[in-house]
Amino acid sequence: MKYYILDLSPGNSLVRYLVGQGHTVFMISWRNPDAGDRDLGMDDYLRDGVMAALGHIRGVVPGQRVNTVGYCLGGSLLSIAVASLGCEGDALINSMTLLAAQTDFSEAGELMLFIDDSQVAFLEDLMWQQGYLDNRQMAGAFRLLRSNDLVWSVAVNQYLLGRRAPMNDLMAWNADTTRMPYRMHSEYLRKRFLNNDLFSGRYQVDGRPVALGAIRAPLFAVATMTDHVSPWRSVYKIHLIAACDVQFVLTSGGHNAGIVSEPGHHGRHYYTARRRRGDCYIDPERWLEHAGERDGSWWPEWSIWLDTVSTQPRVPPRTVEEGLGPAPGSYVLQR
Numbered sequence: 001m002k003y004y005i006l007d008l009s010p011g012n013s014l015v016r017y018l019v020g021q022g023h024t025v026f027m028i029s030w031r032n033p034d035a036g037d038r039d040l041g042m043d044d045y046l047r048d049g050v051m052a053a054l055g056h057i058r059g060v061v062p063g064q065r066v067n068t069v070g071y072c073l074g075g076s077l078l079s080i081a082v083a084s085l086g087c088e089g090d091a092l093i094n095s096m097t098l099l100a101a102q103t104d105f106s107e108a109g110e111l112m113l114f115i116d117d118s119q120v121a122f123l124e125d126l127m128w129q130q131g132y133l134d135n136r137q138m139a140g141a142f143r144l145l146r147s148n149d150l151v152w153s154v155a156v157n158q159y160l161l162g163r164r165a166p167m168n169d170l171m172a173w174n175a176d177t178t179r180m181p182y183r184m185h186s187e188y189l190r191k192r193f194l195n196n197d198l199f200s201g202r203y204q205v206d207g208r209p210v211a212l213g214a215i216r217a218p219l220f221a222v223a224t225m226t227d228h229v230s231p232w233r234s235v236y237k238i239h240l241i242a243a244c245d246v247q248f249v250l251t252s253g254g255h256n257a258g259i260v261s262e263p264g265h266h267g268r269h270y271y272t273a274r275r276r277r278g279d280c281y282i283d284p285e286r287w288l289e290h291a292g293e294r295d296g297s298w299w300p301e302w303s304i305w306l307d308t309v310s311t312q313p314r315v316p317p318r319t320v321e322e323g324l325g326p327a328p329g330s331y332v333l334q335r
Helices: 003-007 014-020 042-060 073-091 109-114 117-130 135-145 147-160 169-175 182-194 232-240 284-290 299-309
Strands: 066-071 093-099 219-224 246-251 269-275 292-295
Touching: 003 014, 003 169, 014 299, 042 066, 042 073, 042 182, 066 073, 073 093, 073 182, 093 299, 117 182, 219 232, 219 299, 232 246, 232 284, 246 299, 269 284
Parallel strands: 066 093, 093 219, 219 246
Antiparallel strands: 246 269, 269 292
């Protein structure tokens, strides 16, 4: 997904909300790959993406521990990074927040309809010729997951009835599709979806296996009730391996609208409960029965949690470095 979903417009920008709460916010500007990036793999995204960003933050605000956030695939990458740092990351990672991000793929929902050995082999053949998975090919699979909303209702309303829904920022973002390079996408599908290597302890970084149990930083995990990409019960499985405090939130909405859910958004509600390190595991159905239901956006809940786990003083606001340009950056303009 294009990274700027968390900074769409002033009214629903999570970045603006966090800055308004007094946080210093850094966001990775992911480049849309082309054929020249065909051989970039998961390790490249980890090293030159997540780890490089953490290194940059250390240079800008030395001595500060980072409250890290990852959304969807970004959350999967972040969990690998924080787990690979293990105890070494205690001086750098203050907390980790996962937004609609899975760490276990044994029950990854309807997307598994498109993923088996033969389908992945077919995609690898396509990507080998192009160097990447084309944005139209990727978007088509996600539309089919919600075919009633994104295919058939659109055809009926626009083609048969002549009713075109007014464009909004989330719809415009959804039409701004992205690509994934050949090697990275192949590794992601095989090592995560097909083989579930990370959750099983077989995923390696720099030749060493990564254990999610090595994550010691407090964890805030958000799942959405009608998510077709990251089903909430699959996201909930972080409780099975996390050796840390976990604040879990289940919010109304889907994979995108449930996360971009600013305060004042009508009809929003969520459930939340905290599992302390050492507490016994409870299954998702029992969790839902006992979790407290609350009206409104989950954002303020997260803000309170961040204040609770952050003991270091806030860094004064800084001016933007020259040459970066205004948000959301230049990569968003690349096709």
